[in-house]
Amino acid sequence: MTNHPHALDALAAADAAELEEILLEVCSSPHWAAAVAAAGPWSDREALLAANAAAMASLTTEDLRDAMAGHxxxxxxxxxxxxxxxxxxxxxxxxxxxxxxxxxxxxxxxxxxxxxxxxxxxxxxxxxxxxxxxxxLPSDAAAEAETVREELRKINDIRLDRLLDTF
Structure with a gap:
């Protein structure tokens, strides 16, 4: 995958409110967007995806609901x-x-x-x-929440890659 230095520079140049707005298009959880934004600027694509993974891991049940609301x-x-x-x-x-x-x-x-x-x-x-x-469907709520978290991470990775490709 391309490292997208121009896209990463453009994201780094965005002010905080603009960056969070861009990130909310990727994932509708305000907590996720704030956590990913706080991890920037990112040195490369892998650092951005690592920020996604870390942010996903930190989401509460309510944050996960916010993220799912965008789907x-x-x-x-x-x-x-x-x-x-x-x-x-x-x-x-x-x-x-x-x-x-x-x-x-x-x-x-x-x-x-x-x-x-x-x-x-x-x-x-x-x-x-x-x-x-x-x-x-037979899963219990706790196991399903972790599956949802992982599915959201994958979706966000794809959406972040697409975001990088748009710059």
Whole structure:
């Protein structure tokens, strides 16, 4: 992967409020954005991704809910939201029956855990996401929270890479 020195310099040059606003586009947790911003400037891509991992590890249950609030339900990307549509590209053209199963499984998951099913959907098919949802449904709340934390870290890594590519 490219080190993106120009992008890292541009992020370092942003004032604190602007940087946090940029980071909130990556992850909707204010705590995460503040923690990643505080770790800057980053010497390279790996340092930025390490800041993401450290920030994710520090999130409370409420912070995780803030982070999940920025994600669409699997199977229903937000129309007109390029990020949501790109990340859930695996549901395009899928059979209606699979979408119905996803909707039902999402409802069961949300009833149990009180939040949307979160998975790094990039590169996954609808059937694969449905299988993962069903696999995780029996988990207890503590185990699922850690799985969600790891999925969010992966999503943020992808989004940070994309952010670096935009500069």
């Amino acid at each position: 669409a339900r699997i199977g229903t990307p937000v129309a007109g939201d390029a990020t949501s549509e790109r990340e859930q590209a695996g549901i395009r053209g899928v059979d209606r029956a699979v979408l119905d199963e996803l909707r039902e499984a999402n409802a069961a998951y949300e009833a149990k855990f009180g939040h949307v099913f979160l998975i790094c959907a990039t590169g996954r098919t609808a059937v694969g996401m449905l299988a993962a949802l069903r696999e995780r």
